[in-house]
Amino acid sequence: MANIQELTQLASQIRRDTLRMVHGCKSGHPGGSLGCADFLTALYFEVMHHDRSFKMDGVGEDVFFLSNGHISPVFYSVLARSGYFPVDELKTFRKLNTRLQGHPTTAEHLPGVRIASGSLGQGLSVAAGAALTKKLNNDDKIVYALMGDGEIEEGQNWEALMFAAHHKIDNLIVTIDSNGQQIDGSTNDVAGIDGKNIEAKVRAFGWEILNMNGNDLQSIVDTMAKAKSMTGKGKPIFIIMKTEMGFPIDFMVGSHKWHGISPSDAELESALQQLPSTLVDY
Numbered sequence: 119m120a121n122i123q124e125l126t127q128l129a130s131q132i133r134r135d136t137l138r139m140v141h142g143c144k145s146g147h148p149g150g151s152l153g154c155a156d157f158l159t160a161l162y163f164e165v166m167h168h169d170r171s172f173k174m175d176g177v178g179e180d181v182f183f184l185s186n187g188h189i190s191p192v193f194y195s196v197l198a199r200s201g202y203f204p205v206d207e208l209k210t211f212r213k214l215n216t217r218l219q220g221h222p223t224t225a226e227h228l229p230g231v232r233i234a235s236g237s238l239g240q241g242l243s244v245a246a247g248a249a250l251t252k253k254l255n256n257d258d259k260i261v262y263a264l265m266g267d268g269e270i271e272e273g274q275n276w277e278a279l280m281f282a283a284h285h286k287i288d289n290l291i292v293t294i295d296s297n298g299q300q301i302d303g304s305t306n307d308v309a310g311i312d313g314k315n316i317e318a319k320v321r322a323f324g325w326e327i328l329n330m331n332g333n334d335l336q337s338i339v340d341t342m343a344k345a346k347s348m349t350g351k352g353k354p355i356f357i358i359m360k361t362e363m364g365f366p367i368d369f370m371v372g373s374h375k376w377h378g379i380s381p382s383d384a385e386l387e388s389a390l391q392q393l394p395s396t397l398v399d400y
Contacts, residue, residue, distance in 0.1 A: 120163050125335045128199065129159040131395040135195035135208055138399065141386045143212040146220065149376035150266065151192035153297050153332065153361035158196045160338040161262065165346075170201040172229040180259045181248060183233055185241020186266035186295065187221040188378070194218050197230035205400045239272025241265055242292060246282040249290040260349060263292045267311055270294070276323075282354040283324030290354040291345045295332065297363045299374040317358055325356040332359035333366070367392055
């Protein structure tokens with residue numbers, strides 16, 4: 119079990135990896151990746167019971183599905199730093215014949231990746247199905263999923279929300295990255311989405327709701343522990359995670375402009391100076 123200081127150091131290194139990966143291929147999505155780094159660090163190094171030797175079926179272990187697949191850089195870094203594949207492989211991100219595609223895929227058989235998540239809006243449905251499968255097979259482990267607030271514009275999510283509540287899939291913990299930003303601007307401007315109306319809508323569908331600060335590791339660890347204590351009680355759990363896109367880089371924070379562009383050489387250097395780490399870059 120890691121402590122908050124150890125998790126903080128890991129999250130900083132994972133952010134360093136993320137920026138260097140996107141910079142290295144001049145392509146990718148740094149904003150949401152940086153914002154979700156604390157959550158994924160806590161999930162893989164503190165919260166989940168998972169097997170780094172990786173079995174695709176996930177029997178007897180907690181499993182995770184990334185729905186907002188464009189934040190693949192941070193996902194790949196977390197998997198590598200967790201021991202799923204060599205950290206040195208991160209340098210191949212988005213390059214020819216890599217296993218680390220811009221959006222996660224299964225064709226390359228990268229350990230830790232269970233679904234292709236290039237198209238938004240599908241992860242919640244997959245997670246609900248996987249969680250129901252565990253219940254039917256008397257597997258007492260938990261299914262986790264992460265989605266973005268922009269992707270709930272996809273109608274499939276609302277079908278999955280109905281399905282999970284109706285079937286009492288209470289071994290399912292879904293977190294939404296509520297950073298209020300998407301590729302074209304703020305979610306509120308694009309489709310009238312904000313954290314408050316997400317909470318009201320999902321609660322009306324029959325889910326338990328929790329809120330947490332996704333850029334505060336103590337808040338994440340505490341809230342995820344509470345969510346785990348609520349499983350097995352007849353309702354799926356939905357966590358609204360408030361983050362800042364680009365956190366904590368001063369020139370990136372809160373701007374949708376960093377959804378899908380890479381930093382320049384000077385910007386990379388400035389960002390790395392803001393991210394201390396005791397670990398070694400790949």
